[in-house]
Structures are given as C-alpha cells and as structure tokens.
Amino acid sequence: MxxxxxxxxxxxxxxxxxxxxxxxxxxxxxxxxxxxxxxxxxxxxxxxxxxxxxxxxxxxxxxxxxxxxxxxxxxxxxxxxxxxxxxxxxxxxxxxxxxxxxxxxINDFFEEFEDYWNRNHAQFDTTLISSFRPTEEVQLIRRAKIGGKIIIGLDDNAIVETAIRFKTSRRPNKALFRNCIYIPLENPLLPPNYNDFWESEELKSKIFENVSAENRKKLSEILDKYHKIKKEELIVISQPKSNGLVLYGVIYKGLNEDNHPLVMDASFNIKPVDIIRLEKEIIQPRGGGDTTLNEKKILLIGCGSVGSILAPELIKFGIGNITIVDNDFISTDNIYRHQLGLNFLSKNKAIAMSKFLEENYPYTTIKPIDNSIENSVTNSIIDLQDYDLIVSATGSPNTNFYLNNYLFKNTINTPIIYCWNEPYGIGGHSLLVQNRSSCYNCLYDENLVNKGSFCLPGQHFSKKIAGCSSSFVPFSSLDSHKTAVLTLDLVKNFLNNNIHNNPYLSWKGDNQDFINAGFMTSKRYDLSNNELIKSRYEYIDNTCSICSIK
Ligand SMILES: [Zn+2]
Missing domain, CATH: 3.10.110 (Ubiquitin Conjugating Enzyme)
Structure with a gap:
C-alpha cells in the first residue's frame, strides 16, 4: 500500500x-x-x-x-x-x-452501450441531433448541418421542425440537405475501447456480419446507387438492447471517392459521432408521461392561479393537445399567485402560457385563445364537442353556470371538471361531470347558495387593492396548488377510466386566517376528510332544474 x-x-x-x-x-x-x-x-x-x-x-x-x-x-x-x-x-x-x-x-456492455460510446468524447468531432425514430429497416434518411450541429430526420421537413423546435437555427430552410444511410443491426456490437476506436475495415465487416439477411440485401442495393460522395459521409447505426434500440453515428472523413466507403476495399478515417436523441418517444416517457394520453385533447378554461399550475402538469401527464382560453392579462397583483411571473407582465394569460409551454415542452400542441369562453363558443371559435375533457378553472360561478347550461341544453357529452379555491386557505373543490346523472347546478339550492361550500352563506370575501378593477378573493398560491393537485388526481383517474360517476371532491385547510378575518365556516367544513370523501355524491339534486329534466 x-x-x-x-x-x-x-x-x-x-x-x-x-x-x-x-x-x-x-x-x-x-x-x-x-x-x-x-x-x-x-x-x-x-x-x-x-x-x-x-x-x-x-x-x-x-x-x-x-x-x-x-x-x-x-x-x-x-x-x-x-x-x-x-x-x-x-x-x-x-x-x-x-x-x-x-x-x-458482458451483457452490461450492450445494455449500457451509450454510456461507453459517449466516453469516446475525446474523439467526437461533431454532435448530431436526432428526431428520427429508429426502425428495423435499412433506409436512406436525411441530414443537414444547421447551427453547427448535424440534424438527422426521416425527411427534410422533420429536420426543419427539429431545428425550430430545439432552436438550433432561425433559418433552417437555408441549410444543405443530404442523404445518409441508416443501418439497424440485428445483433449488438460491443462498444469500442475508449482509446482505440474501430478501423473502417473492421466497422464494415461488423456491419455486414450483424445485419439481417434482408437488410444486407437492401443495404447493398442502396450502396450500389449511392454516388456523388461528399468529403464526409455519415452513417447512423442502431442496435438492440432489452428495452429498445441504441442509436449511434460514425462519420467518414476526408473522402475523395466515387463510391460509398462501405463498398470500397480501402481504409478510411472514421470518427464516432455523439447523438442527442430528441425523439418524442424518448423525451416523453422519461418525463413520466404516458404516451397513450398523447392523443387526448383538453380544453382549459381559465389560466389564472389554478389554471397556470394545471397547464404544465397536464402536459407532464403526457397530454399532447391543450387549448387554453383566457381573456385576462398578467397584472402586478398576479405575480405572486401565477406560475408565470414578472417575465410575462401585461401579456394575455393564455398566450403567455402557450409560449411558455411550447418553449419548454416539445411535441405539444397548444392553442391559446385570447377571448372569453362565452364569446369563443358563441362565435364558433371553439367547439366544446372537440375535446376529450374540459377543465374549468376560472373560479367564476357565472362561467361555470354558463358552461353547465350550454352543455346540457345542447346535449354535448364532453366530460367537464370544475375547480375552484375557497377564500383564506380553508379549502378547494373539484367537480367532475362526465355523465348526465348530475351537474354543476345541483350544487346550488333555490337561493343560489352553494351547498358544497365551506363558507357560511351570505358573506363576501372580495378584497380591493386599488379600486374596482383589482378586486380579488384572498387565497394564496399554496391554496391553488392544493386545488390543482386535487383536480389533477381527478383528471388522471378519469383518463385512466377509474371513475364512473360525477364526484364532488374537496380538500380542507386550516381556518385560522378565515376566522381571524371575521368569517364563519359552514357545517360541511366540520366534516372529516373521510366524511368528505364519503359524501362526494350527496350534492346531487334529483329536482335540479338542469339535469333532472329527463
Ligand atoms: Zn343538476
């Protein structure tokens, strides 16, 4: 020692x-x-x-x-x-x-091939970005050098989209597009030793020995027709591992030939290429999203305190398509309650959120609508039937009544979740209406008192900071998070088909601030969490003027 x-x-x-x-x-x-x-x-x-x-x-x-x-x-x-x-x-x-x-x-070499390959970094002379989803078939794909990086894709459009999505260049259309060959191996290769990369002849025989018979034939056909060789030629190789395919690239340098180096009996200078994989299928599942949710379309109404938490979380579930409706803008008194802070001051909430989401979460389709939901529906800007789920997070009972009445009167069966905060952190609620057995209106009695509320009726909570235009119900960002969590659980259970009725769910918070401000809670607030869950269908009103007219 x-x-x-x-x-x-x-x-x-x-x-x-x-x-x-x-x-x-x-x-x-x-x-x-x-x-x-x-x-x-x-x-x-x-x-x-x-x-x-x-x-x-x-x-x-x-x-x-x-x-x-x-x-x-x-x-x-x-x-x-x-x-x-x-x-x-x-x-x-x-x-x-x-x-x-x-x-x-030795199997660990195949399973963790990328790790060993990436330790060749001293020899990498280029980084390659791929949005190409590896297939089982030898084929010509496209490549272009954009913003200092090589991007590969199934076709030129895919490359341009990738460049825009990942911001490698402002004018990707000006790039020079060329072919390269994609070769899926049937049997995996061992990674090359760190300081001793493959020789070109060695790689050539490894490829031909390890492709399937069918792909060998196809590769020969492609190589026969592959002329106009440039100084550099790229090949992209995939090989199997237990949970998918590994993708790596090799670049031939300093070529001066008429034929592809893979058909030549000569030695060439080859270098390993580092590949950053940005395929949808790779990016989304790693974030914990569920790719089956990708086809779902959600309409989010209201992108305020609760809505601005919901939107990114819905995307992290794997939801691929969200329309956001809000005609309000981010003001100074929103900054500490909205997920988009000072950066988006004075911007429309729907447009700002859409920009934020598109920049941070690739492969999502966000449609912002700077308008009220009532106008959007009346003017056919949106059709409520187009969606798999509507989430109303405006916190406005009037908007919720409007939506509830509209859906019932027009026999639109799109499921909808209404969610809102109570004042001063005493709680929040989420109501799912996915069938016509009950509705939002059931919550209210003949005097328009919300039976599901935690507040004793007849109290007013709006606070004004600077006149009528800035009145708000006092609740904190934490309250909005709790309501958002309640709602997201409900969304998830609904999308996974775990709920078959129309539950009204609540979270209950501390009432100290509420009492100190001189307010009184309702009887429902006194229920325990278990009792709240048990009574989740008790709001249903068999004489409801909206849903009980069968
Ligand atoms: Zn009803």
Whole structure:
C-alpha cells in the first residue's frame, strides 16, 4: 500500500482528498487499484480506480479514467463502522472486476452501450441531433448541418421542425440537405475501447456480419446507387438492447471517392459521432408521461392561479393537445399567485402560457385563445364537442353556470371538471361531470347558495387593492396548488377510466386566517376528510332544474 498525494488521483471530478494505491490479483492477473476518499467519508462512498483502465481487458463498469462503478448510489453506508464500509465496498469492487474479466457481465456492455460510446468524447468531432425514430429497416434518411450541429430526420421537413423546435437555427430552410444511410443491426456490437476506436475495415465487416439477411440485401442495393460522395459521409447505426434500440453515428472523413466507403476495399478515417436523441418517444416517457394520453385533447378554461399550475402538469401527464382560453392579462397583483411571473407582465394569460409551454415542452400542441369562453363558443371559435375533457378553472360561478347550461341544453357529452379555491386557505373543490346523472347546478339550492361550500352563506370575501378593477378573493398560491393537485388526481383517474360517476371532491385547510378575518365556516367544513370523501355524491339534486329534466 502506498499513500497518494492529492494530485496523484486519476480524476479530479470526485473531489478526492486522500487515498492509497495497492496491488491486487484478479484471475491471476496482477494489477494496481487506487482507493480514494473525500473528506466527508464515511458519508461519501470510497472511490476506486484501476490504475490502468484496461489492465484486465476492456471490461464493463470501468471508465476511461479507471473509475470503477461498483454500486449504484442506493448503497447505505453505516458511518458508525467505517472499516466495514471499506471491506464491503472492496468486495464489491473485486467482484465487479472479476465478473468483467470473466466476461460474465458482458451483457452490461450492450445494455449500457451509450454510456461507453459517449466516453469516446475525446474523439467526437461533431454532435448530431436526432428526431428520427429508429426502425428495423435499412433506409436512406436525411441530414443537414444547421447551427453547427448535424440534424438527422426521416425527411427534410422533420429536420426543419427539429431545428425550430430545439432552436438550433432561425433559418433552417437555408441549410444543405443530404442523404445518409441508416443501418439497424440485428445483433449488438460491443462498444469500442475508449482509446482505440474501430478501423473502417473492421466497422464494415461488423456491419455486414450483424445485419439481417434482408437488410444486407437492401443495404447493398442502396450502396450500389449511392454516388456523388461528399468529403464526409455519415452513417447512423442502431442496435438492440432489452428495452429498445441504441442509436449511434460514425462519420467518414476526408473522402475523395466515387463510391460509398462501405463498398470500397480501402481504409478510411472514421470518427464516432455523439447523438442527442430528441425523439418524442424518448423525451416523453422519461418525463413520466404516458404516451397513450398523447392523443387526448383538453380544453382549459381559465389560466389564472389554478389554471397556470394545471397547464404544465397536464402536459407532464403526457397530454399532447391543450387549448387554453383566457381573456385576462398578467397584472402586478398576479405575480405572486401565477406560475408565470414578472417575465410575462401585461401579456394575455393564455398566450403567455402557450409560449411558455411550447418553449419548454416539445411535441405539444397548444392553442391559446385570447377571448372569453362565452364569446369563443358563441362565435364558433371553439367547439366544446372537440375535446376529450374540459377543465374549468376560472373560479367564476357565472362561467361555470354558463358552461353547465350550454352543455346540457345542447346535449354535448364532453366530460367537464370544475375547480375552484375557497377564500383564506380553508379549502378547494373539484367537480367532475362526465355523465348526465348530475351537474354543476345541483350544487346550488333555490337561493343560489352553494351547498358544497365551506363558507357560511351570505358573506363576501372580495378584497380591493386599488379600486374596482383589482378586486380579488384572498387565497394564496399554496391554496391553488392544493386545488390543482386535487383536480389533477381527478383528471388522471378519469383518463385512466377509474371513475364512473360525477364526484364532488374537496380538500380542507386550516381556518385560522378565515376566522381571524371575521368569517364563519359552514357545517360541511366540520366534516372529516373521510366524511368528505364519503359524501362526494350527496350534492346531487334529483329536482335540479338542469339535469333532472329527463
Ligand atoms: Zn343538476
């Protein structure tokens, strides 16, 4: 064992403070490993390196600086007994190295191919952006260099769309579009050794040995017709792993031929290409979205305090198409209650939210409507039948009555959720009407008192900051979040077909501020959370003037 100085560690990225090197024997091969510690050890795991990263051959879980990935970060270290940690982790390291040298974990190379490929970064000379969804078939696809990056796509339109969507250029149409060949391998290749990239002849035989018979034929046909070779030719390769396809690129440099290098018996300069995959199918599921929801269309009415929380969350569910209706603009007194703050001051709420969503969440279709819902419906700007779900988050009972009456009178069966906050944080509600057995109007008695409210009737909560134009009901952003969570759960359960009736759901908050402001709560506020859930259908009024006329 030899103690190491701080500058003797193979990598700076781990903030290592002290360590040792020593010799071990793995499968009869003598080699040197380094054990290093951060000053926060034993709260940070010890870091191990192979002094020479391919001393045991090029094996999985050893990076190009020799770093040995022996565990994921879920290991819990017992800081009371540092010696045991050292023993436990050393065993894991030796096991990882042994498995690698015995090639029993070679499958990890295929499963984590991208990680090993990306450690070739020293050799990358270009970054490639792909919105192309890899297929099982050899084919010609298109490429263009736009804004310093190569973009590949199924066709030129797909490339232009990608450039616009990911803002690589303002004028992507001016780019030069060219062909490149896409080759899906049937059997996966091992990643190339970090410091020893494939030779072109080697790659050529690997490709022809590992494509399916059908694709080999197709590839030969394409190559026969592939002329007008440029200085650089790109090929894009995919190979299988357990949960999909890996995509990588190789670029041939300095060409001066008539034929594609893949048909030539000569040696060429080739470089690995780093691919950033921005396909819809890759981006969306990783964010936790459900791709089956992508076809759903939602109409969001009201993009205020609650609506501005709902909109991005609906997109993160995987909803691909949202129309947002709001004719209000973001004012100074909205800033601390609206998700879009100062940046969007004086902008229309629907348009501002649409801009925000399109910039941050690719592959979504957002249609903003700067108008009231009443005008939008009357003037046929929108058709309520076009949607899978309507969410009314205006908090305005008058708008909700309008929607409820309109849907019933015109026999429009689009499901709708109404949601709103109570004042001073005492609660919030969400009502789903997905069939004609009950409706929003059922909530109200003959004196237009909301039976589902947490407030005793006859009280007025509007506050005015600076005259009539800025009156508002006092509630906080946190209240809006709670109402949004209640509503989003309801949306999710509805979209997953877990609800078959029209429940009226509530969250109940603290009433201290409400009481201090001189107000009184209703009897319904006294119900426990369990009782609130149990009574979720009690609002239904069999004599309702809107829904009980059968
Ligand atoms: Zn009703």
């Amino acid at each position: 030899k103690e190491l100085k701080k500058d003797e560690f193979p990598s700076k990225k781990w903030n290592l403070d002290y360590g040792f090197s020593g010799n071990v024997e793995i499968n009869g091969i003598k080699t040197t490993i380094i054990i290093a510690f951060n000053e926060h050890y034993p709260y940070k795991k010890p870091i191990f390196f192979l002094k020479d990263y391919d001393a045991l051959d090029f094996i999985p879980h050893v990076e190009n600086d020799g770093y040995i990935c022996y565990t994921d970060d879920n290991i819990i270290l017992n800081s009371q007994v540092p010696n045991e940690i050292l023993e436990q982790t050393t065993l894991l390291v030796l096991d990882t190295l042994k498995k690698g040298n015995n090639k029993v974990n």
